[in-house]
Amino acid sequence: MPASNHQNPRRHYKCCAAVLCLGCALARPAPACITPRVLIAGLGPGDPEHLTKGVWSQLCNCQRLYARFAKHPVLESLPASVTLTTFDQYYEEADTFEGLYSNISDTILELAKEHGEVVYAVPGDPCVGETTTKMIRQRSADEGVRVEVLPGVSFVEPSLAALGVDMLPRLAVGDAYELTGFQSLPFECSTPLLISQVDDQISANALKLVLMSTYEAEHEVALVHSAGVQGTAQVEWLPLQNIDRSKSIGITTSLFVPASSGGSFTDLRDRMAGRRIKLGESWDDLTHAELARGLVRASEKVAKAAEQDSKESMNDLADALASVLIQAAAHMQLAEDDFDFSTGDVLKRASSLDPTLSNRTRRSSPASSVLIVQEPPDVKQLQLEGFDLVLTWQQQHLELRQSRFFVPATPWLLPAEWPRFLSKKPGLGFLRGSKSQTTGHRLRHRIWEAREQLQSVCEVPLEFLQGGGISRDERNIQFFNQFVLVIENSRHENYFSEKLLDALLTQSMPVYWGCPNIGDFFDVAGMVVLQSTDIDEVLSVCNQLCPGHYEAHQEALRQNSERAQRYSGDFGFRLQQAIEEALQGQTDIGQSGPGAWDDIASPKCKKDAEIANEIYPKEEVLKANPKAYKQVVTFATRMKWPLLYGSIGGALILLLKMISDVGEKAEDASPHLVVVPGGGLTAEGSPPLWVRRRLQEAASLYFAYVRSGQRAAVMMLSAGTPHKPMPRDPHSGFQVLEAEANARCLIRDFNVPPQDVFEESWSLDTIGNAYMLRTTHTDIAGWRRLTIISNQFHMPRIRAIFDKVFGLGPLSSRHY
CATH class of the missing domain: 3.40.50.620 (HUPs)
Known part of the structure; x- marks a missing residue:
């Protein structure tokens, strides 16, 4: 030790004390104030050679490694000392991909809070098409968790390498499951397109139908299999119409769609700009008035072809519409040259305008479209433009003139089943599902986790069940209890579901969280209403439940049961009745056109008995591949209005075709x-x-x-x-x-x-x-x-x- 330290014993003591304190600090567990952390690591496309050194170091040295699924070559090459946990079981239990990814994200955040830090490994790059990364980031702030991303090689780079294609000057990247939710391609065909997650023939078929709305069936495309996996990459060129017939499609398949010329608005603009350069000074002498004459002639051709309204006239109609587009593009080019407005300005105005087609007249009975809004906006956002009638419960929709108030709730229980549940036992029934996307889903999970606390404060016994795979009879056991916990998926005015109706029909008293104005529909004296998602409030409310409370509110329970019965009935009849009421005073919805709704005053929310005439049984959204929407077709050959309807997730669309015997109601x-x-x-x-x-x-x-x-x-x-x-x-x-x-x-x-x-x-x-x-x-x-x-x-x-x-x-x- 240097002499200077001997000469200053106090300084030597401070140094020793500092070392001792540091050692004690290292020996103690991390203080609770340290923010939990999630490291999301990209595993690359498959070949371990593509893994970054930083990610490999984290994988080999982490204490807790979690992976979305086990089937990845990089995970197979990890040292034996690494403890790996995967979420493969979640795939078996999930009903939808959205629910799957939501459950994984919630689990990762909970693990981080429990252990302080976790490493979560995902295929490719965490920020390229990885939904769980997005969900974890969105929820991390509320959970008090810090998120860091360790980038990896995505599917894009090895796919382009296999194809021999440069992503510049432009390349659009999409997801097969997302694109199949569109009616037409949301990209211009003049841009090359690379699509991930073409996992099987079913998803390839759905994707093909969307792409063929923009590209020719014979357009040459390439399926890229196992890009980034050494020695197995394969590029399969074939016509677009045949992609779902490939026998090589698997979980590592992506689709490359080369650009197609002449089929986009960008191509039309480029062509018009070239025409302007070619004309030179003669273009400079053009005016909008002179161009308008060409637009009028093109519009007359459209009208003439449309009046014929036959299959044979469709080619003429397409040619005429093409002429209209050319004339419109010329006007926009001229305006850009004079700095009056740009093409972008026109497109923005078009997207903001109501696409209502006024003054529509046709000799034949046309079709009219009706949208029935079902799910809340936090489940599905809907585009309401273009519909002649919108039946909705959402307040923001009721500002539209074509909207009518409509409650899409119906019980699951059959009328014959209601009496068997009227003999009650003291108890609190509850059914918890597996989903965790919405506020209500997560509240159900918190109630389930607190069931032991609830039982300790609740005077009546608990009868709690887990949903998923249970039978109808098991699901209905809860209604033998005097009280039932009813938690809606979301909390919105006018929104309630079969969860509440089934409880009311069986005269169980709901302990209810959901619709904030539920008193407009039912007597709240026959309910116990929760005001928040605070579990302490649930405990406090349950502490007051007792047989005496139930017996004291028999009259309110009976009245609520009668009111709930109004929401049970024939699907087709009630739907037809609601539409007829909306169309009062109009002889032909098709001839009057959407503009006729301007004469009808905006609707107000109706109460009690009025609501009884405006109810509609709820259809659940069916997903094929979990991101493809269900559709249903009805051919009702003897109804007043044959219905063609399809669900798009959160709503129903109806095309109502008027038929000759509109005055008859034939019973079938x-x-x-x-x-x-x-x-x-x-x-x-x-x-x-x-x-x-x-x-x-x-x-x-x-x-x-x-x-x-x-x-x-x-x-x-x-x-x-x-x-x-x-x-x-x-x-x-x-x-x-x-x-x-x-x-x-x-x-x-x-x-x-x-x-x-x-x-x-x-x-x-x-x-x-x-x-x-x-x-x-x-x-x-x-x-x-x-x-x-x-x-x-x-x-x-x-x-x-x-x-x-x-x-x-x-x-x-x-x-x-």
């Missing part, structure tokens, strides 16, 4: 037939995920008809597909037919009575589905009210084929 005694086309089987001979969603919706619709007092049946279609071998039953060795496998699943898993389930097991494609259904079942049995349930990727084919087959005249006896 035939059962409602819910039809489920085949969609393939797994190797084990069971329905895949997207088909199970169809079956789930079929069961829901079947029970909706039955509880409204109508007869209903479900028809399974298809023997199989000729494109691949049929699976075999491991016990009998016989081939498994799709209709048979789907029927078994419907009966076993969704509790549809066997006597109401039918099979058509001859057809091998969609045309065969329609033909065999009609010739071997509907025409013979007299079924005339059909609902066909399928997925969005299948719906255009379903619509065209079933509309054609069921639009033919009666078949003669020689066909049978």
Whole structure:
């Protein structure tokens, strides 16, 4: 030790004390004030050689490593000392990808708060198409967790390397599941497009239909398989219309769509700019007045072709519309040259204007569109422009002149079931689902976690159940209790659901969180209303529950039960009634056009009895691949208005076609037939995920008809597909037919009575589905009210084929 330290013992003491304190600090656990941290690490496209050194170092040295799924080459090469936990089980339990990613994100944040720091590994780059990264970042501030991202190589770089393509000067990148939610491509075709997550033939088929709204069917595209995995990368060039027939599609497949010339507004603008340069001074002499004459002539051609209104005139109409676009582009180019306004200014104004088409007149009976808003805005944001009528409960929608107040709530319980729950026992019932996307979902989870605390303060016993895979009877056990915890998914004015209605119909007293103005609809004396999501408030409220409280409010419970009964009834009749009331004073919604709604005053929220005439049974959103929307087609051949409707997630769209006998209301005694086309089987001979969603919706619709007092049946279609071998039953060795496998699943898993389930097991494609259904079942049995349930990727084919087959005249006896 240096002499100077001996000469200053106090300084030596301070140094030793400092070292001692530092050692003690290192030995103690981290103080609670340290912010929890999540490190999101990118694993790259697959080849460990593409992994960055920084990510590899974190993976090898972290104490807790979590991965979205286990099947990634980098994870297989980790040292044995690394403890790896994956979320593969979450994939099996989740109903949708949104719910899956939400559950994973919540779990990661909870683990970070519990352990202080976790490393979460995801394929590719965390910031390129990784939904969990986005969710974790969005929720981290509220949870008090810090998030850091360790970048990796995404699918983009190795895909471009395999293709030999440079991403400059421009490249659009998209996600297959996101794009299938669009009716048309949200990118201009003049820009090359690289699309990830083309995981299987089903998603490829759905993607193909969207792309073919912009590109020609023969447009050459490339499927890129296993890019970034050494020695296995493959580029498969083929026409766009054939991408779903590739046998190499897998979880590492992406799609490259080269630019297509001449099909975008950008190409038209470039062409007009070139024309302006070519004309030179003669262009400078042009005026808007001179150009307008050409626009008038082009518009006259449009009107002439449109008046013919025939298939043969459609080519003329397309040519005329092209002339109108050219004239409009010329006006915009001239305005840009004179610095009056830009093309961008025009497009912005067009996007902000109401696209209502006024002064529409047609000789034939046209179609009119109706939007029924179902889900709250935090579940689904909707575009309301372009609809003739909007039936909605959302306050912000009621400012639209074409909107009408409409509550989309209906009970799940059948009228015949209500009396069996009237004999009550002291208790608090509760059903917790698996979802955690919304505020209500998360409150249910917190209540479940606090159930032991609740039981300690609650005088009545708890009967808490977990949802997901339980039977209808198990779901309804909660209504034998005097009290039921009812937590809506979201809290919005005028929004309540079957959760509340089922409790009221069975005269259980709801401990309710949800609609803030629920008193406008029901007597709050027969409810216990929660004002917040604070678990302490739930504990305080439950502390007051007792049999005496229930008995003291019998009259309010009875009145609420009567009011809730107004929301139970026939689907088609109530919907037709609501639309008729909205159309009072108009003889033809199609002829009057959307502009006619300007004469109708904005609606006000109606109370109690008035609401009884404006209710509509809720249809759940069905997702095929979990991000593809369900659609339903109804062919009701003897209704006043045959309905063609489809769900787009959170809403229903109806196209109402007026028919000649509008003054008649013919009663059809035939059962409602819910039809489920085949969609393939797994190797084990069971329905895949997207088909199970169809079956789930079929069961829901079947029970909706039955509880409204109508007869209903479900028809399974298809023997199989000729494109691949049929699976075999491991016990009998016989081939498994799709209709048979789907029927078994419907009966076993969704509790549809066997006597109401039918099979058509001859057809091998969609045309065969329609033909065999009609010739071997509907025409013979007299079924005339059909609902066909399928997925969005299948719906255009379903619509065209079933509309054609069921639009033919009666078949003669020689066909049978």
